[in-house]
Amino acid sequence: xxxxxxxxxxxxxxxxxxxxxxxxxxxxxxxxxxxxxxxxxxxxxxxxxxxxxxxxxxxxxxxxxxxxxxxxxxxxxxxxxxxxxxxxxxxxxxxxxxxxxxxxxxxxxxxxxxxxxxxxxxxxxxxxxxxxxxxxxxxxxxxxxxxxxxxxxxxxxxxxxxxxxxxxxxxxxxxxxxxxxxxxxxxxxxxxxxxxxxx
Amino acid sequence: xxxxxxxxxxxxxxxxxxxxxxxxxxxxxxxxxxxxxxxxxxxxxxxxxxxxxxxxxxxxxxxxxxxxxxxxxxxxxxxxxxxxxxxxxxxxxxxxxxxxxxxxxxxxxxxxxxxxxxxxxxxxxxxxxxxxxxxxxxxxxxxxxxxxxxxxxxxxxxxxxxxxxxxxxxxxxxxxxxxxxxxxxxxxxxxxxxxxxxx
Amino acid sequence: xxxxxxxxxxxxxxxxxxxxxxxxxxxxxxxxxxxxxxxxxxxxxxxxxxxxxxxxxxxxxxxxxxxxxxxxxxxxxxxxxxxxxxxxxxxxxxxxxxxxxxxxxxxxxxxxxxxxxxxxxxxxxxxxxxxxxxxxxxxxxxxxxxxxxxxxxxxxxxxxxxxxxxxxxxxxxxxxxxxxxxxxxxxxxxxxxxxxxxx
Amino acid sequence: xxxxxxxxxxxxxxxxxxxxxxxxxxxxxxxxxxxxxxxxxxxxxxxxxxxxxxxxxxxxxxxxxxxxxxxxxxxxxxxxxxxxxxxxxxxxxxxxxxxxxxxxxxxxxxxxxxxxxxxxxxxxxxxxxxxxxxxxxxxxxxxxxxxxxxxxxxxxxxxxxxxxxxxxxxxxxxxxxxxxxxxxxxxxxxxxxxxxxxx
DNA sequence: GATGAATGAGACTTCATTCAT
DNA sequence: CATGAATGAAGTCTCATTCAT
Numbered sequence: 001x002x003x004x005x006x007x008x009x010x011x012x013x014x015x016x017x018x019x020x021x022x023x024x025x026x027x028x029x030x031x032x033x034x035x036x037x038x039x040x041x042x043x044x045x046x047x048x049x050x051x052x053x054x055x056x057x058x059x060x061x062x063x064x065x066x067x068x069x070x071x072x073x074x075x076x077x078x079x080x081x082x083x084x085x086x087x088x089x090x091x092x093x094x095x096x097x098x099x100x101x102x103x104x105x106x107x108x109x110x111x112x113x114x115x116x117x118x119x120x121x122x123x124x125x126x127x128x129x130x131x132x133x134x135x136x137x138x139x140x141x142x143x144x145x146x147x148x149x150x151x152x153x154x155x156x157x158x159x160x161x162x163x164x165x166x167x168x169x170x171x172x173x174x175x176x177x178x179x180x181x182x183x184x185x186x187x188x189x190x191x192x193x194x195x196x197x198x199x
Numbered sequence: 200x201x202x203x204x205x206x207x208x209x210x211x212x213x214x215x216x217x218x219x220x221x222x223x224x225x226x227x228x229x230x231x232x233x234x235x236x237x238x239x240x241x242x243x244x245x246x247x248x249x250x251x252x253x254x255x256x257x258x259x260x261x262x263x264x265x266x267x268x269x270x271x272x273x274x275x276x277x278x279x280x281x282x283x284x285x286x287x288x289x290x291x292x293x294x295x296x297x298x299x300x301x302x303x304x305x306x307x308x309x310x311x312x313x314x315x316x317x318x319x320x321x322x323x324x325x326x327x328x329x330x331x332x333x334x335x336x337x338x339x340x341x342x343x344x345x346x347x348x349x350x351x352x353x354x355x356x357x358x359x360x361x362x363x364x365x366x367x368x369x370x371x372x373x374x375x376x377x378x379x380x381x382x383x384x385x386x387x388x389x390x391x392x393x394x395x396x397x398x
Numbered sequence: 399x400x401x402x403x404x405x406x407x408x409x410x411x412x413x414x415x416x417x418x419x420x421x422x423x424x425x426x427x428x429x430x431x432x433x434x435x436x437x438x439x440x441x442x443x444x445x446x447x448x449x450x451x452x453x454x455x456x457x458x459x460x461x462x463x464x465x466x467x468x469x470x471x472x473x474x475x476x477x478x479x480x481x482x483x484x485x486x487x488x489x490x491x492x493x494x495x496x497x498x499x500x501x502x503x504x505x506x507x508x509x510x511x512x513x514x515x516x517x518x519x520x521x522x523x524x525x526x527x528x529x530x531x532x533x534x535x536x537x538x539x540x541x542x543x544x545x546x547x548x549x550x551x552x553x554x555x556x557x558x559x560x561x562x563x564x565x566x567x568x569x570x571x572x573x574x575x576x577x578x579x580x581x582x583x584x585x586x587x588x589x590x591x592x593x594x595x596x597x
Numbered sequence: 598x599x600x601x602x603x604x605x606x607x608x609x610x611x612x613x614x615x616x617x618x619x620x621x622x623x624x625x626x627x628x629x630x631x632x633x634x635x636x637x638x639x640x641x642x643x644x645x646x647x648x649x650x651x652x653x654x655x656x657x658x659x660x661x662x663x664x665x666x667x668x669x670x671x672x673x674x675x676x677x678x679x680x681x682x683x684x685x686x687x688x689x690x691x692x693x694x695x696x697x698x699x700x701x702x703x704x705x706x707x708x709x710x711x712x713x714x715x716x717x718x719x720x721x722x723x724x725x726x727x728x729x730x731x732x733x734x735x736x737x738x739x740x741x742x743x744x745x746x747x748x749x750x751x752x753x754x755x756x757x758x759x760x761x762x763x764x765x766x767x768x769x770x771x772x773x774x775x776x777x778x779x780x781x782x783x784x785x786x787x788x789x790x791x792x793x794x795x796x
Numbered sequence: 797g798a799t800g801a802a803t804g805a806g807a808c809t810t811c812a813t814t815c816a817t
Numbered sequence: 818c819a820t821g822a823a824t825g826a827a828g829t830c831t832c833a834t835t836c837a838t
Binding site: 642643651 | 810811814815816
């Protein structure tokens, strides 16, 4: 019984968070108001504060959930059985499709906010550290397996890869009409040349 | 006489803009208030509105000037006499130093804002288009000169390069303690392998 | 339950509107400030905007209610069973008393505002059209009944009558010390001669 | 020399006043701003305060000049050589044309403002008193000459006539599409019957 | 759990007016 | 005479948050 209540609570909380994320994506963290979120989530302001103690708390929750999502994708990517470079390419495909579906979303806002809000900054940095660990390990394994160049610095390569995800978001803002297929091919070229064992 | 007035006006306007940029970098476009900007610029709110018709106008002015600055750096880079890859590397050095001096600045906020505000979006896209043109031309020349791989798609390579600038900004937020020297070396490796003529 | 809420809401709204009308009568639509209205209505500015979306909305609401009140009086007047001229005279008495009780009120402000604000203009014109219809019908009936001159143009006579209401308002401003009894007598003379069947 | 200066000064002052009147007609006394008036008069705010000590001073000056204009028309009307009733009718024609040319103008604003601002109120009341004197004398003369009914109260008849001018302004706001010719005929009827010697 | 009334500080902006040149 | 820089209070309205029901 207690559990059922808690589950319902969590579900509602997630719904609110999803509504908030839509608002934040539309207007930014400071541009979106509690009132708008309430309307989007079909909830009263008084009630919303039963689920979140403050707007800041919603922002950090969204930062966390957004980053968890990316982290999950990266994790999945690092567990793929294909060779490293091909996995990278397919991840780029996924990224491209996700962009098309979800619009720019909230990642750029998280990055901007993380640069000034230590709370959000901490969350982002923890998630980033985790992702880098995953990727660096993945690269090291691939180096041992001979898939990618053993001379590369795995830590730094991982950092580059992660920042390329961010850059992908920025790219759709800079060039909304970019031919993503052509771009994907060139990006693939870069990554293949970068990672491949040199001879 | 007219000129002296106009010059003073422009100078004051630039001072206010600089103050506003500091505030925006600290708090974000929507987090920073006119009152804070006024205090930073040592000006009264009434007077500020003699120079800018609205806060939005200040934001777009800052977006423009910030992008002009980056564009100027790219232009300088494309005019360098050294070979393409070396120029790229030195540009990365500059970027790293600029980051260290100026903090994260306002670029991430521009990117986030451009995704929702069509005005800012237009400014960003125009500037991006200009930069891509510069870079693509630069790459084409370098391809003719034999410095870089003639099989590369210059348009897309230029887009990737611009992405790397954004990626650099994101990186400093994700990994504030990153060893930039090690990172620079790996980035240099990636670019050399990407651009070099294949054999 | 729903009804009780809505009723309380409407009641509070009406209270605020009454307070606003007092302020507007004292200072004019643009001279009265939201802060003054809030003080008069004993309400916080934030809360006031739960009841009215803007100051403009309050102005139009007051224009409507003020005109509805006058319209109701005219309606009552046109339904009176006495002969037309006597009804007119008694209406003038009422008007005179209402002036004395309520001060100049807000009608002159509505007229002035209606000349520039299309929203208020529309409200005034709709109400005026309605009143003219009532009066013209009343006059036509009285013409058929032989009470007033059948040669008169009922539409235009109605317009004149409405003008006389406005004229009354203006008069109290121009001549605050006017002997209203003497004035009433002369006005009565004018109306009797105007409306009476000629022989 | 002194005189020439003073004349220029007065002329400029009148120009500014005319510009202010246009602004006030468009936006109302409190809705129009000094900045707008400055733009309309092509003058700087600093300079405007060489001609008028405050906005209030401009309002009273406009009230005065506007009323002087009406007063002059009334004076001219009372000096006409035709019989009283015909003079009244022609005045109504003039009024109608003036309305059409100048729009609603500023009279309704003066009336509304006079109801609360004692300064404007005083000006209006003085002017009204003067006009009433003119008209009452005119009526008395006409009564002696047998043109109009000697039983009428000249003071009150004058008051009625003056308030009909105000009502005319209001009428164009209430009924912008009113057939003025038909209205004029009915008004003429009313005045003729009112003023004519009864038998 | 759920509502929406209520707050008051603070948001952006405009105001009438003064001052230095 | 003339400008426009400069002020700071006050304008309307929105905000995140709390409270009574």
